[in-house]
Amino acid sequence: MNKILLIIQREYLSRVKKKSFLLTTFLVPLFFIGMYVGVFFLTKKSFEDSKALIYVVDNTKEVGSQLKNTEKLTFTESTNELNTQIQEIKDLDGNTNILFIPEDFYKTHQIEFLSSGKPNISTKSDVESQLGDILLNYQYKELNIDPSKIKSIDTKVHTAAKEITSTGEAKDSDTRIAMGIAMALSVLIYLSLFLYGAQVMRGIIEEKSNRIIEVIISSVKPFQLMMGKIIGIGLVGITQFLLWIILSFGLIAIASNTLIDKSEFQQEMMKTRPQGMELEGGQSEIQNGSIISEINTAMDAVNIPELLISFFLFFIGGYMLYSALFAAVGSAVDNETEANQFTMPITTPLLLAYILSFGVLINNPHGPIAVWLSFIPLTSPIAMLVRIPFGVPTWQIALSFILLVGGFIFTTWVAARIYRIGILMYGKKASFKELIKWFRYNG
Template sequence: MKKIFLIIKREYLSRVKKKSFLIVTFLVPLLFLGMWGGVIALSIQDSASLSTIYVIDDSGLIINDLNNTESLSFEKATGSPTEEKSQLGENQFLLIIPEDVLESQKLALLSSQKPSIFVQSEISNQVNNILRKTLLSNAGIDLKTLDSIQPNVKVTSLEITEEGEQESNAGVAMGIGMFASIMIYLTLFIYGSQVMRGVIEEKNNRVVEIIISSVKPFQLMLGKIVGIGLVGLTQFLLWIALSGSLLTIGGLIISSQMPDAFSAEEMSTISSSVPNSAAFAQQNTLLDDVQGTLAGIDFPYLITCFLIFFIGGYLLYSALFAAVGSAVDSETETQQFMLPITMPLLFTYIMSFGVLVRDPQGPLAFWLSMIPFTSPIGMMVRVPFGVPLWQLGLSIVLLIGGFIFTTWVASRIYRVGILMYGKKASYKELIKWFKYRK
């Protein structure tokens, strides 16, 4: 056991002391938050180029009701279609509305370049609304009465628990589940590949021959797996701590720059002076809903489950990656062995974006969250939706059992493979190595 701890210490310290580890650990939260900040800033600011739409309306029904937007400007064409077409420049379009537009419901949009889907969609939406009002008016339907009937039903999802009914949000659960599946998928590959590359590097440098003279192959493999796993766990905990600190600091800075809460009199003044005060109030309600939903999420429980399945999945797959690394002399030779190993993980990752988030309690989701090779992703997709404790416990027990089994299988291949040089391994050869006795 002492020798295993020495190997773990060597693998851990040799990696956490590297400049690359420190740079990645401290830069990733900054880059991640900076990316989201940039996305939000670009979404808020008016960066869309203005397109001019020259309109020839032979029907006379639409031209007067078209409204300019932040990205579209409608102008009545003064010339004939031929003249207007010849004068079109960049971000300029010619919209020709036929006289029988009510019957044909077809328009022609001409330009010297392909219009974006947003330009076509905005024109289509405005014309559809105008024609709808015209047809309703022709049918004798009062538009004011029709517009006043705007039901807005909100379905509040309540989960029945032992503590009582608790509000839940399927959209938030789906987002968390998909995010967890992406993180598990990426990290298992990143840190598992580090184990494989470490084994290949030591094998090619012949360092392993010296190490094997002092420790058993199983001890070396286990120490390397646990050591690199602790590096990944350290990096994750630092990312969580740094991201939380940055978000807290950012929230305090933003709140300090915000004005004090408006009084009732000021809010009344704003409501009377702002034309879209209803939309303003609706946005505030939506913000309150989001804050209430986030407050109801048990983040410690989610983070604990994530760490358990990350560690279990890493230990299981890194043992297989170590076996692959011991069987080859370079990374280019690993492809024939990597595909069968990663197929269960890849299959579950793909399923998580469709079947699992759509039916997290279904039979496929259940079995994918129980099989050790697929449970790290399968269970993490289901956890935000609520999983019975017996299923969670069973999945963890099976994952531990899967790790023990795969480590035993991988160690039997590893003990022979690390001393094999210049010979391309095949599946038949791996089976032969597995059957070797000491």
């Protein structure tokens, strides 16, 4: 037992001390924070860019006065002729524009939009949408329809999606948030199982090609060496995840407090929503305001501690299961290129679960396929985690985890039998037939 600890220690320390480990540990959260900050500043900047000053040269003498100033658009009735106005703004910086409305606007629907720089697409479409509404109102009048009556017709369906919990209560549930979390988990588990599993394989190939293996296994049992390596690298993975979580929360906290005023951010996010919605009817404004709180309630509906605990449990289980298979492959080959023919088949179930998670599993998280996949140990680390944000009964999670533990005990047993023979085989091109033979050897 003591020897296994020594091996774990070496495997763990030799990896954690590496520069590449520190680099990925710090760079990955920085990368995400960078994206977070970047998105914020880009949104802010594009919002600032979209603030436009528009001189209106109105030959109809009627349309211009109906244009409304908004957060982004400032209309100024121009007293000049079009050409003089052009001369005036041509050297101006920023988003300065001229809107020329010809006399026959109601008939031709033609306008001219002149900008000092390149026309800003969102400014242009905002202006178009306002003019469209003016045209709509004009045409309603022509047809003797009362615009206020039209506006009172409401065809929008408001869905309150609720989930019936075991206590019979209806709980607010927003599947979009669950979907987002599920997809993120699916990607994370898939990548990390691959990443750390492949590290186990590479470590074993290294020991084999270095020929140190025979020295080591004259001191420890092959099984101890294999388990030591698997556990050591697994701990590296857990360390990395924990550091990521701590660093990310830490950095987000720092970033939110110093760089960004949160309420300002939320306000600005809301402001950037298309203003045209206001004309559709009063409803939209209320909806806008509640999106943030909606997200919050939806996040509350997802049980974060349960999710985190499940993530670690299923990561560990899935990792143990797959790394044992990777270990068997690593022991059977002499170099990494040779390993490809084996890694493909063993990772196929993982890939399958990963691909299905984006379609079948997310759209029907409680359907038969999803349920079966979340019980089969080879696919459950991904499938179950994808389902959990949608709410899964605890007994199902527990059963799936027990099956997963059973699964990794089985794969470890099989892998150990192949491993003990494989590590001593050189220059023999391994095939599946060969592996089965090794599996059957005694001692």
